[in-house]
Every structure is written in C-alpha cells, then in structure tokens.
Amino acid sequence: MNLHTLAKSLGVALPLVQMVVGLVALAAFVGLNAVLLVWMERKVAGHFQRRPGPYEVGPWGLLQTVADAVKLVAKQLFTPPGGDRTLFWTAPFTAFLPVFVMLLPLPWSHTLTAFPVNLGLLLILAFAGLNVLALCLAGWGSNNKWALIGAARAVAQSVAYEIPLLLAVLAVVFLTGTLDLGLIVACQGDMPWEWLGASQPLAFVIYVVCAVAETNRAPFDLPEAESELTAGFHTEYSGMGFGLFFLAEYANMIVVSAVATTLFLGGWKGPVLPGPWWFLLKVYALIFLIMWFRWTYPRTRFDQLLNLAWKWLIPLALVNLLATAVLVELA
Amino acid sequence: MQCLDSVRKQAKSLWSLVVGLRVTGDNMLRPQITVHYPRRTVESLEGYRGHVQLVGKPGDPAEPRCICCMMCVNSCPSACITVQVKEEAPPPPDPAAAAAPAATAKADAGATDWSERAQVHGGRLIPKTRDGQVPPPEPPAGADKPAGKAPAKAAGKGEDKAGDKPAKKAAKKAPGVWSLDFTLCSLCGTCVAVCPVDSLEYSSNVYLAGRSREAFSGMDLLARLRARAGAAPTSGEVAE
Numbered sequence: 415m416n417l418h419t420l421a422k423s424l425g426v427a428l429p430l431v432q433m434v435v436g437l438v439a440l441a442a443f444v445g446l447n448a449v450l451l452v453w454m455e456r457k458v459a460g461h462f463q464r465r466p467g468p469y470e471v472g473p474w475g476l477l478q479t480v481a482d483a484v485k486l487v488a489k490q491l492f493t494p495p496g497g498d499r500t501l502f503w504t505a506p507f508t509a510f511l512p513v514f515v516m517l518l519p520l521p522w523s524h525t526l527t528a529f530p531v532n533l534g535l536l537l538i539l540a541f542a543g544l545n546v547l548a549l550c551l552a553g554w555g556s557n558n559k560w561a562l563i564g565a566a567r568a569v570a571q572s573v574a575y576e577i578p579l580l581l582a583v584l585a586v587v588f589l590t591g592t593l594d595l596g597l598i599v600a601c602q603g604d605m606p607w608e609w610l611g612a613s614q615p616l617a618f619v620i621y622v623v624c625a626v627a628e629t630n631r632a633p634f635d636l637p638e639a640e641s642e643l644t645a646g647f648h649t650e651y652s653g654m655g656f657g658l659f660f661l662a663e664y665a666n667m668i669v670v671s672a673v674a675t676t677l678f679l680g681g682w683k684g685p686v687l688p689g690p691w692w693f694l695l696k697v698y699a700l701i702f703l704i705m706w707f708r709w710t711y712p713r714t715r716f717d718q719l720l721n722l723a724w725k726w727l728i729p730l731a732l733v734n735l736l737a738t739a740v741l742v743e744l745a
Numbered sequence: 746m747q748c749l750d751s752v753r754k755q756a757k758s759l760w761s762l763v764v765g766l767r768v769t770g771d772n773m774l775r776p777q778i779t780v781h782y783p784r785r786t787v788e789s790l791e792g793y794r795g796h797v798q799l800v801g802k803p804g805d806p807a808e809p810r811c812i813c814c815m816m817c818v819n820s821c822p823s824a825c826i827t828v829q830v831k832e833e834a835p836p837p838p839d840p841a842a843a844a845a846p847a848a849t850a851k852a853d854a855g856a857t858d859w860s861e862r863a864q865v866h867g868g869r870l871i872p873k874t875r876d877g878q879v880p881p882p883e884p885p886a887g888a889d890k891p892a893g894k895a896p897a898k899a900a901g902k903g904e905d906k907a908g909d910k911p912a913k914k915a916a917k918k919a920p921g922v923w924s925l926d927f928t929l930c931s932l933c934g935t936c937v938a939v940c941p942v943d944s945l946e947y948s949s950n951v952y953l954a955g956r957s958r959e960a961f962s963g964m965d966l967l968a969r970l971r972a973r974a975g976a977a978p979t980s981g982e983v984a985e
Contacts, residue, residue, distance in 0.1 A: 462769050465779040710769040711762070726755070 429529075433518070436528025440517045444665045451664040452479045454698075455705055462709040489653035494557050497650065502555035506651065506658035509548035512541040513665040520672050521596045523682045523689025534595040535587065538673060539580065542628065545666065546572040549630075549637060549647045552659070556650040564646025567716065568637035571627060574723035575634075579624035581731035582617040585738040586610055586677045595673075599681030611678035616734045618678040620727055622703075625670035627723070629663065631704055633711035634719060641713075671700035795948035796927050796961075797826075797936055799970045806974035809967065810944035813918040817936035817945060825929035826936060827963075831921035920967065927961035 421431040460467025468475030519534030521527045553565020590601045611618045627634040638646030648659045675696040682689030799809040813830045937945045
C-alpha cells in the first residue's frame with residue numbers, strides 16, 4: 415500500500431499519515447505482544463521449574479492470556495476511598511501512553527520505521543522517564559501504605575539507574591556520532607563481531623542491568639515486591655487499571671530490548687533473513703534473557719540495589735565513557 | 746589493597762551469577778516432572794501415606810495378620826483405633842490365652858492400670874477376658890518389637906515360633922472388629938511402626954472421598970480388606 419497516494423487522497427501531509435498508520439500498527443503490536451509475552455513468561459517460568467506452564471486453554475495454552483484479559487476487562491474499577499481520584503486514574507495512562515512514543519522511532523528494518531527522527535534515542539530516553547512519574551502518582555493516589563512505599567522505592571531506583579543507563583548509551587553515541595537510531599544501526603555490520611556490543615561490551619552489560627532495573631523486573635522488582643508490599647504501587651488497582659500497568663510493563667520490556675538490540679546487537683542487521691525477523695529475533699532473545707534472570711536471581715535488598723548503582727555501575731560507566739571518548743579522539 | 750580485594754570479591758560474585766544462570770538453564774532443558782493429570786496418572790503411589798489399612802495373610806488375603814495384641818490401640822495418640830477380638834475363637838487354647846496377658850502384666854513391674862488409661866485416652870480397649878482382667882500392658886518405648894512378641898509367645902504356651910508366625914498357627918486371636926476413626930487420625934504412623942506382625946500399612950488410595958464426616962468416623966478396615974481381596978487380589982487399591 416502506498417502511503418503517498420493515501421496522503422494525497424486524504425489531503426493531509428505525508429508524515430501525519432505515516433504517524434497515524436504507525437501508531438495503529440504499534441497499538442496492535444503492543445496489545446498482541448503483551449498477550450504473547452505474558453504467555454511466554456508463564457511458559458518460561460514453567461519450563462524453568464520443570465512443569466509445563468499453561469496448556470489447557472487453546473493450543474499450548476496460547477489462549478490463556480486472552481481468557482485472563484477478558485476476566486480483567488470484566489472486573490469492577492475500584493477507587494480506594496480517601497485516595498486522590500484524579501491522580502489515581504491518571505497513573506495507568508501515564509504509564510501506558512508514553513510507550514507508543516517510545517516505539518515510534520525504532521527501526522525495524524532499513525525502510526520500516528514508524529516515525530524516523532534524528533533525535534530518536536533522545537526521544538525514547540526522555541519518555542522513558544515518564545514511567546517513574548506514573549508509579550509515583552499511582553502510589554500517592556492510592557492512599558495505601560504499601561503503594562506509597564512501592565512508589566518511593568520506584569523513584570529512588572529509577573533515579574539511581576537512569577544515570578548509568580544514560581552513560582552507557584552515551585558511549586555508543588560517542589562512537590557513532592549520532593542520536594538517530596537508523597544511522598546507529600547503519601554503523602554496524604551483519605556479523606556479531608561487527609556489532610557495537612563487541613566494541614562496547616561493558617556498556618552493553620551496564621545497559622542490560624539498568625534496563626532490568628528500569629522496567630522493575632526481578633531481581634530489581636522492589637516497587638512491587640509481593641512478599642513485602644502486597645503488590646507495591648499497583649496494590650489498589652483492579653481490572654484494567656492493573657491491566658494497563660501490566661501492558662505497560664511488557665511494552666517497556668519490548669522497548670528496552672529493542673533499544674539494546676538497536677544500540678548493541680546490530681539492530682535489524684543479520685545474514686540470510688530479512689531485517690524485521692532479525693530485529694524481532696534479537697528482541698525476543700533479550701526478553702528471554704530478562705525472564706531467565708527473573709527465575710534465577712532472588713530479589714535484591716534495597717541498600718544492595720542502590721549500592722550496585724551508585725558504587726559500581728555509575729563509576730564503571732564513567733570510566734567506560736572516558737575511555738571511549740579518548741579512543742574516539744585518538745582515532 | 747583493600748580496594749583490589751573488594752574488586753576480586755565482586756568478580757567472584759559476578760561469576761556466581763553466571764553459575765546461577767547455568768543451573769536454571771540446565772533445569773529448563775531437562776524433561777518435565779509434571780504429569781498431565783486427568784489424562785495421565787503417576788505410575789507409583791508407593792510413598793503415599795493414606796489412611797491405615799490391614800494387611801492380609803499370605804495365604805488368605807481376606808483375613809488380616811492382626812493378632813489383637815492391642816499395641817496399636819495403646820500407642821495411638823489420637824485414640825482412633827478400635828479393635829475387638831473375635832468371639833468365636835477356637836476353644837482349646839482359650840484358657841491359656843486368657844491367662845497369658847494377665848501373667849505378663851504382673852511380670853511387668855511398671856504396669857499401671859491400663860483400663861483406666863484407655864478411658865483417659867477415649868479409645869475402646871476390649872480384651873478377650875471379660876472378668877475384669879487387665880489387658881496386656883503397653884511396652885516400654887524402644888523395646889516395641891520384642892515386647893510385642895512376648896504376649897504372643899506366652900499365649901502359645903510352649904509352641905515355639907508362635908511369635909514369629911502367629912498368623913500361620915491356629916488363629917488363636919483374630920479381630921472381630923477393626924475400625925478406624927479417620928476423622929481423628931493424625932497419620933502419625935505409630936500404629937504401623939509398632940505392629941509386631943506387620944499387619945498395618947498405609948493405603949495408597951488417593952481418591953478417598955466422602956459426602957459426610959460420618960463416612961470416615963468408623964471405617965471398617967476388615968470389610969475394606971475383604972473388599973480389596975475380593976475385588977483385586979494383587980492391587981493395593983480399595984474398591985469402594
């Protein structure tokens with residue numbers, strides 16, 4: 415389908431049509447992906463514990479998440495008495511909506527990008543910061559001590575881990591000299607040793623650790639530590655309020671994995687297969703790794719969490735950045 | 746130096762993370778343990794501790810090995826076992842057998858009033874002697890097996906091996922009532938452990954279910970043994 419003709423017939427500018435089509439496609443992708451990822455997570459968890467995971471609903475239990483989603487939609491939306499109603503219901507949307515913006519500049523292949531911008535990386539990092547706000551609002555608006563403690567943890571954690579994450583990303587930007595994700599992929603080759611992950615292994619490791627922390631996944635899932643905080647910041651959310659947080663979590667996993675793929679794993683580049691397949695393959699491999707972490711590592715204590723960020727990741731990322739800067743200057 | 750040590754320690758911890766991933770990864774690749782239950786069932790229920798059930802004699806699976814020594818009744822902490830000796834026991838060794846428990850009771854210096862204790866426990870302890878004789882005493886802890894054999898031997902009066910194979914020799918004592926109050930049973934397994942003739946075992950019936958509490962307050966284990974022997978002589982399942 416030609417977007418040019420569509421834009422002409424509608425009488426609107428081409429970028430607008432591109433963006434709308436891109437957003438609709440991404441919305442479909444996010445929804446479908448959440449269903450798939452929840453299923454995948456449960457299957458992965460099952461296999462790690464040597465049990466089958468869901469297998470009753472649909473073939474291989476594939477429709478289990480659909481059934482769960484129907485149940486979630488059918489549930490009553492409850493606002494806790496004494497909570498701040500506006501903030502309480504703003505939070506799930508604040509968590510969920512930025513995800514679409516973050517998915518826009520990602521290059522799926524050399525032609526397939528929903529909204530190519532030359533500051534794509536910056537756009538993603540800026541909107542990723544909104545997630546903290548959402549958790550903070552959810553915790554504050556709930557009028558619940560567990561939710562509030564969860565929110566406080568989320569803020570401290572996100573602030574601590576955003577710094578090494580940015581420093582790690584910055585090292586890649588130093589090497590490539592651009593914030594355009596398409597151009598960053600263009601700097602890398604088909605083979606693993608031509609990827610930026612090979613020249614920036616430390617930055618890659620730091621990025622993965624920070625990404626796990628930023629998405630509040632185990633072992634850094636303190637904001638929703640169920641053994642201590644019931645469910646953390648989303649304790650009071652029922653039905654689709656919780657559903658949106660859930661969707662946002664899985665969409666965020668896609669975003670951080672996609673950014674890691676783009677920056678360190680050669681993006682859509684790879685031999686034989688066409689671009690989008692390589693991109694998806696790498697993204698889902700990273701997501702599998704994150705799930706693997708979850709079923710291997712116990713949750714960290716809060717002081718351990720912050721010590722790791724401030725005492726190890728930030729100094730290491732700084733050293734890495736300095737070394738990269740010197741190398742770039744010399745070369 | 747301290748800084749270097751710290752770095753070395755951290756590197757070691759980092760390696761442990763990799764080891765952890767390998768452990769879980771290995772487990773993921775191994776075959777699953779879960780049995781898809783309604784379609785398949787586990788092959789062996791050997792380790793399952795169901796309710797207590799009687800073991801049949803080798804020659805006659807419908808008749809229990811039980812010699813009515815009352816050790817299970819006495820040792821049961823929940824007092825949920827009721828054993829009654831069958832009345833129509835063969836008459837010849839009757840007087841001797843009747844006298845034997847009393848003799849052992851007298852021989853035991855630490856013997857207490859067992860009928861009173863049985864009342865305290867709430868269990869029904871019905872000895873064969875009806876003339877107010879005290880029943881066989883509970884053996885001291887740690888000496889279960891030999892003490893359990895002693896009354897049987899005494900009952901045999903000169904018949905060697907009576908203690909080893911009480912079931913084979915002319916059934917002097919056989920239970921007429923053997924009922925278990927499963928609503929009280931705590932499944933401690935003491936009765937299975939103390940039984941001198943291995944007449945008790947755990948059932949492997951995992952489908953034990955009923956519509957009322959009363960269904961399990963007086964389980965007739967003799968009837969269950971007969972049903973088992975009649976329905977399927979080799980299987981360990983209770984035919985309900």
